[in-house]
Amino acid sequence: MIPDIESVDIAHLASGDILAIQVYKFRGATPGKKAYLQANLHGAELSGNAVIYQLIQFLCDLDASQLLGEIWLVPTCNPLATNQRSHHYASGRYNPYTGIDWNRIFWDYEKDSQSPDQMSLADMAQALIEQDSKQIEETFCKTLIHRFQEQAKQEHTASGIPFEEQYCYRLQSLCLDANYVLDLHSSTNQSIDYLYCFQGREQSAKYFLLNTAILLDTYDGDAFDEAFLKPWLSLEAELAKLGKSLQFDRESWTLELGSGMQINPDSVYRGVRGIKNYLVSKEMLKLNRFPLIQTASKTVQFFPKSKSKKYYAKQGGMLQSRVLLGAWVTSGQLLYQLLVFNREGRLPELVDVPTEESGLVYDLSSNASVNQGEYILEILTHPQ
Numbered sequence: 001m002i003p004d005i006e007s008v009d010i011a012h013l014a015s016g017d018i019l020a021i022q023v024y025k026f027r028g029a030t031p032g033k034k035a036y037l038q039a040n041l042h043g044a045e046l047s048g049n050a051v052i053y054q055l056i057q058f059l060c061d062l063d064a065s066q067l068l069g070e071i072w073l074v075p076t077c078n079p080l081a082t083n084q085r086s087h088h089y090a091s092g093r094y095n096p097y098t099g100i101d102w103n104r105i106f107w108d109y110e111k112d113s114q115s116p117d118q119m120s121l122a123d124m125a126q127a128l129i130e131q132d133s134k135q136i137e138e139t140f141c142k143t144l145i146h147r148f149q150e151q152a153k154q155e156h157t158a159s160g161i162p163f164e165e166q167y168c169y170r171l172q173s174l175c176l177d178a179n180y181v182l183d184l185h186s187s188t189n190q191s192i193d194y195l196y197c198f199q200g201r202e203q204s205a206k207y208f209l210l211n212t213a214i215l216l217d218t219y220d221g222d223a224f225d226e227a228f229l230k231p232w233l234s235l236e237a238e239l240a241k242l243g244k245s246l247q248f249d250r251e252s253w254t255l256e257l258g259s260g261m262q263i264n265p266d267s268v269y270r271g272v273r274g275i276k277n278y279l280v281s282k283e284m285l286k287l288n289r290f291p292l293i294q295t296a297s298k299t300v301q302f303f304p305k306s307k308s309k310k311y312y313a314k315q316g317g318m319l320q321s322r323v324l325l326g327a328w329v330t331s332g333q334l335l336y337q338l339l340v341f342n343r344e345g346r347l348p349e350l351v352d353v354p355t356e357e358s359g360l361v362y363d364l365s366s367n368a369s370v371n372q373g374e375y376i377l378e379i380l381t382h383p384q
């Protein structure tokens with residue numbers, strides 16, 4: 001298959017240069033569902049670019065008869081963040097101009113529908129209740145896209161809009177009609193491979209063949225995956241209140257593939273394998289030996305997002321003897337030592353910090369030097 005390659009301008013810079021992103025669109029012989037994948041929304045999170053590169057190579061070698069529907073892929077989807085540096089370090093998690101997290105800027109139709117001039121999702125569910133699932137899905141998707149396009153028109157007013165809004169309109173316009181959205185991230189620091197899963201979509205999580213998932217029991221809709229799926233989940237909930245129980249064929253996932261500022265081959269391998277396995281399981285790709293044999297018996301350990309525990313430095317110092325990434329720690333166990341210096345004429349000291357609650361150590365700060373209140377590690381607790 002040969003993809004259509006489309007360039008989308010996202011910013012005209014003071015220097016006269018234009019920043020653009022590039023979309024690779026693979027279309028199968030048979031029309032069908034749409035999957036949208038992007039990588040590197042946060043500037044230091046690189047592994048997803050290598051995953052998308054391998055998927056592009058892989059799809060180029062497939063016959064169009066093996067793809068049902070279309071797959072759109074966008075590597076380096078946030079060039080401003082990808083190119084951002086502080087000394088040798090990539091610091092592209094926040095827009096340096098506004099301080100806003102690049103993954104907290106997206107348009108959430110559910111929030112929009114609460115404005116007085118809009119029909120609420122509760123009223124919409126009432127209006128759609130007599131239709132069948134397919135009709136509801138089509139009508140809702142059209143309504144949502146229509147509203148999005150109305151909002152995006154503000155860009156063309158004389159007063160303009162902030163860059164984050166322009167950027168969010170560009171990126172979201174590529175995926176609003178998708179069935180599946182996959183946003184490929186890594187940790188800013190050091191992390192295991194895991195994914196974020198929405199409540200009600202747990203059954204599909206195993207297709208990615210990762211061991212660990214964070215269950216989004218709390219979220220506000222501003223992240224890319226949330227902005228896509230939240231309106232659909234809310235409509236499902238409103239219809240359920242009226243006695244109509246259904247699940248739309250819409251899912252979104254954030255895959256967290258290893259550590260920041262690195263491309264770890266194991267994380268890339270797991271990302272590519274999981275995404276192929278997912279797309280075959282969703283009947284978009286036809287591949288020999290897929291779904292992989294281990295899919296049926298795969299168990300994913302889910303941890304509620306609300307129960308994850310960040311540890312911050314209680315005093316300044318240098319970290320040493322910290323537990324390893326991926327370790328299961330039990331309450332009271334030594335988590336790390338802090339080498340603490342002073343300016344009060346005393347000898348330096350080592351301070352032991354114990355684990356408060358048992359769990360999985362899934363993310364570690366890259367910097368072993370911490371000021372008081374700075375991040376050290378995060379533990380997932382309450383496995384389900």
Ligand SMILES: [Zn+2]
Pocket residue numbers: 041042045103185186
């Ligand atoms: Zn990220």
